[in-house]
Amino acid sequence: MSTSQPLDLINVGRITAVFGIKGWVKIHSSTEITEDLFSFTPWWLKTAHGVKKIEIDDYRVHGNAFVAHIKGVDDRDVAATYTGVDIAVERDFLPELDDGEYYWSQLEGLTVFSEQNGQRICLGQVARLLETGANDVLVVAPNEASLDQRERWVPYVPGQFVLSVDLSAGEMIVDWDPEF
Structure with missing residues (x-):
């Protein structure tokens, strides 16, 4: 599902590679507490063809990053189409910061x-x-x-x-x- 609606998105991570043969991908988090990335939903992927909304149905720590499964993606080749893509969330979903703190x-x-x-x-x-x-x-x-x-x-x-x-x-x- 792509959208042409203007969204106020902020990058929170990146899908870096495929992992295994069952549709899992490697994820790099750009959040200060890296696992917070998975508390933000939905994720919007910034692709060459616009933004695409996805859901993650499972994830786990893998080394200094994460691996995750994109809901509905059970094939390595399909998962590969998501690699090299920034993960963004709507800015309104981010927690408020104290005065003098900035994203x-x-x-x-x-x-x-x-x-x-x-x-x-x-x-x-x-x-x-x-x-x-x-x-x-x-x-x-x-x-x-x-x-x-x-x-x-x-x-x-x-x-x-x-x-x-x-x-x-x-x-x-x-x-x-x-x-x-």
Whole structure:
């Protein structure tokens, strides 16, 4: 079942490969608590042909990821058609966050400014975030308004490097030397 309705979807994982011969697939979760992925229903797969709604009827931990069975898919070849596809859920189904907390998808696309000597300098736009052992990192890609065409990696540490986030304005202010 595909839909042409506009949905407010947020990526929460990816189907990476087939598993076995009975229609199971390998799943990578992008949620902070990885197993939370399975508490969100329905799943929408972002395919080249639009979005497709699916249900998972069984899953289990497999190494550092999961394997799952898509309801109604009992053949490896059919399961293979779902690989390499992002898993999304409707944004309204996600839990509310406390003030000052953000989903990564809310930060992606924000324009990043550094305030230096009373001036706002555009560093670029948040392209993605990376999870590291110490803290998350903002990957700030250059845009048409940025100081230069350099990509910068800014530690996502609110209060230290990230001074403010204004989702309605689409901006983030950071304490980061533009030369670095």
